[in-house]
Amino acid sequence: MNWPYELQIGWRYTRAGRGGRRNRFISFISGVSMLGIALGVAALIIVLSVMNGFQKEVRDRMLSVIAHVELMSYSGEALADWQATAAKARANPAVVGAAPFVAAQVLIARGEDMRGAIVRGIDPALEATVTPLAAQLKDGPLSRLKAGDWGIVLGGELARSLGVREGDKITLVAPSGQVTPAGVVPRLKTFTLVGTFNAGHYEYDSGLALIHVDDAARLFRVGGPTGVQLKLADVHQARQVGDQLAQSLGPELRVRDWTRANANWFDAVQVEKRLMSIILTLIVAVAAFNLVSTLVMTVTDKQADIAILRTLGASPRSIMGIFMVQGAASGVIGTISGVGLGLLVAFNIDVIVPAIERLLNVSFLPGSIYLISRMPSEPQSADIIPIAITSLILAFLATLYPSWRASRVQPAEALRYE
Structure with a gap:
């Protein structure tokens, strides 16, 4: 395909796993970074889906008893x-x-x-x-x-x-x-x-x-x-x-809807959901910034290749683009995998959780203690899309320093001992 050579080389570096023990180790570290991003994104989607499910269950049970709007005299x-x-x-x-x-x-x-x-x-x-x-x-x-x-x-x-x-x-x-x-x-x-x-x-x-x-x-x-x-x-x-x-x-009449009548409960749920999002986003951030170490090692290992590309006429911007493509590809693969895994678990949590309970012979939500005896889940695009975008942005930011460092490699210095 007639793709820009920056994309082709960056993609080759992303999937390279041969060529010696060092290349295999770099490929392993890159895979671990992608796996970390995928697990962080999946965990964030699953947790927020379960929280949405609990909120919907409690809301539906609440609204089975109370009216949507009440009109009263002051x-x-x-x-x-x-x-x-x-x-x-x-x-x-x-x-x-x-x-x-x-x-x-x-x-x-x-x-x-x-x-x-x-x-x-x-x-x-x-x-x-x-x-x-x-x-x-x-x-x-x-x-x-x-x-x-x-x-x-x-x-x-x-x-x-x-x-x-x-x-x-x-x-x-x-x-x-x-x-x-x-x-x-x-x-x-x-x-x-x-x-x-x-x-x-x-x-x-x-x-x-x-x-x-x-x-x-x-x-x-x-x-x-x-x-x-x-x-x-x-x-x-x-x-x-x-x-x-x-x-x-x-x-003359006081109008009160169900959201204002139960404002404290819904505000507490929203605060808890927001804090949980921040905590789990930090997990994604840690996994995304693992790409920094992967790309730094790749830049160190590929200095001779960088020098050769520079002597063939590649600009510093093109060199920077190659390694940004490598890091961005890892972020995209990890994010897509995480979204897929998270949605798979979120949509089937009513099957997965009972299977784990039978396997471990435990009950995560005993009906005698908790309001809800089953694990509900409701994935929402309003949560999933920001999670995916945030993960991609963090992965992109993680590529900036190693890519800039690669663009600063001097051909003469890199080839001195080759």
Whole structure:
């Protein structure tokens, strides 16, 4: 092929493994550098894919319980006309579902056991159009929530901690008391457990209770729903849609989307992901700069060749180009191999991890301890492309000094003892 001679010679040096013990040793060091780059890139892709998978699993389980957007009054009192508020919100094409709710913190007592929880008053029929969990429970426990029957549905972990089963009586202690001749006393109400749920998210399974919205309004004396929950067509547009609703509904309502409601958790995940990226990128950097030693040894070994090329008319820039091609080729091969290996493992981690667990007879994620019992993975191009580009840039930077040193070789000095 009619390629520039710099490319041809640089590629020959990259794949040269013959011609003596020294050449074989240089080729071995070059292979180790490429392997280091490949393993560093693969490790970075695998780790970030697993972190993305964990984030997606937790997010999906969280959004199976909570709505994408909540509309509430700043005072915490009942909305004057929640149906009108819901209709205005549904005017936004991104909103596909709406349901009223009442939410408050309570104490749930069973005998001497007492637990803090969030009680959410819901309309069982409309709630199914907003959250996936309610859609699953619509024909089960939620169908037994009737206004005036004072039934309650508890998270599975909360019910287990209280030691209650379906049909048992429990007592709810409302946060605000009632005034009596004897003073302010807590407001208590007895509920009947009509069912439990398991969302797969410990925070909700251990701290959430569902009752009928009319019962909640009577218990907390608010006169009606205090907010409206919304479901969006695209969960990732929650923040933008929330800002649009805040403008269209006016300043009387507080609009809170799921990203702001759980901002601390998502910020912590992003910080952890960023720090992990920096740490693993240093591994790639170390492997890439191993190319420096490889190219320095190659330049020392090829001084006679450099001198001959210079006497034949090669310019210092061409000599520099030859060794930059050699180093860049190693970086490209290592990066491509690492991306391929990383994607292969990331897409098959649900097969690889169980096989390792069976081989070693261990469990990396025991279901009794961790929220997720399997290793999730979600490779994203937004992570993979920057990883590949960073690896190539580091490999290119590693070639600059040895290539510049090669271009400074003087033919007369190099051939003096040949």
